[in-house]
Amino acid sequence: MTMTSASTSSSPLEARDLRLAYDDRIVVDGLSVSIPRGEVTVIVGANACGKSTLLRALARLLKPRRGTVLLDGRDIHRLPTKQVATQLGILPQQPIAPEGISVADLVARGRHPHQRWLRQWSVTDEQAVEDALQATGMADVADRPVDELSGGQRQRVWIAMALAQGTDVMLLDEPTTFLDLAHQIEVLDLLHDLNRRDRRTIVLVLHDLNLACRYADHLVAMKDGRIVAEGPPREVVTAEVVEDVFGLACQVIDDPLTATPMVVPVPNGRRARPASEPAGAPDPALVNGHR
């Protein structure tokens, strides 16, 4: 990884020597990372490894104790809140949809950073919302209340809101949590398409390593507040790294459909029987009696 000159850096968002803490508990220390422009970056790691904390710091929601976050080469904490909001959007883990709000109304609130006292609803605002609804396939339900939508659709509405904000960089904190598998894929496909359409820089925190491998151009693996490995999924995801980061013994094989790495956990002594074996064969777990 090279960081030649800050001003002409190709990264729209980078962190240098971050120390992040809640009260007295230091969660991340001495972390540096630079997010590649126009790509999908996925941050993975075990629970409480500091990945969401890092995302919050990148989004300026958390002030670092030490170090800086640079947005287009400038210290994000020295920029006005409103200006940051025109360059970088964040979809938090659990945003609140006000009771009874319609899809279009919620998406329109993404335009807040572009509005002023005497420019409360401009043509650009209208266009951006229309566009975001189209891009996320929500134009047909624009007038429906958000409460009536399914979990997957609701997440699309929030993504549409972030999209309407019209920022070059979009951060999403676990956008697929609480969704069933089909809706997870739906949301990730949408983000992938948005990235390819506008070359928008997207940073995600994800739980599912296999999905992360599928959708990431750049994968960042974290453990105990540090980055263990980063790069293309193919280079990052090895059995050793997964063992180290997740404490999980596994084999890494090729995903048969996308040829991206796919993590198959070692069965750990239970149920380790090929499906082709005759049903009458003794269960190895019972025979070996170990975990």
Next chain:
Amino acid sequence: MDATVDTPATPPAADHRRPRGTGVTRAPDGSLVVRVSGGLSARLDARSVTVTLVTLAAALLVFAWAMTLGDYPMSLGDVVRTLVGQGEQRHEFVVRTLRLPRGLTGLLVGASLGLAGAIFQRIMRNPLASPDIIGISNGAAASAVFVIVVLGGSSTEVTWGALLGAVGTGAAIHLLAYKRGVSGYRLVLVGIAVAAMMTSITSYLLTRAEIYEAQRAVVWLTGSLHARGWDHVRSLAVALAVLVPAALALARHLRVLDLGDDAARGLGTRADRARSGLLLVATALVAVSVSSAGPISFVALVSPQIGRRLVGGSSAALVPSAALGALLLVASDLVARRAFSPTELPVGVITAILGAPYLLLLLARANRIGSAG
């Protein structure tokens, strides 16, 4: 201004439905948008406007009607003629000195309570979060009773005492609830505790008071518009001239504060600062109204709820709530004056009689749904 980053994602050629640059259109929340050349645009929620106008008209009717009634009844025509300076000499004093300032004080106090209640309830995401429940009115009351009972202060001094009490209590609640920013939930809990403390201070002071002072204190504590003069109207008008525009300016942030603090910050609003500003304005609104009319209960609680129901959608309904507060208070005052005439009740008695069943209804319904929010 931010044209460099504000480029639409698709080139203009691809537009199938090009929005109009000038004229009237609709925003996604249903509000009317007026655009003029030069890129200026303003939005108005049509339903809010309707509700506000109808309510205000009703409030003015009640206000005018109230001025005809009293120990010295007169016709509406007489009242109007007196107001425009064409009236008879004998009406002058009754209308201009007695009834007009009382009615105006009622309108202004009601409006500020309605507006303050709407802001509190919206920020704390809790329909019960009104200044008479989270301790601000109680703080004003304790302070005013202290001035009456211990210092034996004049009515002007009582006014100042109430004002300082409200602001001081508001600040104390804010500080006590502060923990890496203020959350609505903590504010409500701390506020209820502070309210209980302030009420006990008031009770203690009353037990120590001489009978005359105690009576004066109790009348003040009920909340009354009796004998309100032009001094009250003037100070209320000056305060509202500052506070209402401030509230409306900050109200823009409610649209994103509604989405949670992280989302609001991500959308370019300093959530804590915006919320503190709104709380400060709402507290000041309560302070000026309590200092002019005593701690009139339930207006701040009920008006925003009616307002939100009438306007519908996700609107904060600040202005309609203010109008409803004004209507509610002048109507209650009319009842207070006439229901048992010639005996006149303090208006606070009527608002409590009307408001208490509403609160019970609200609690019962919240229980049925299984949440207090």
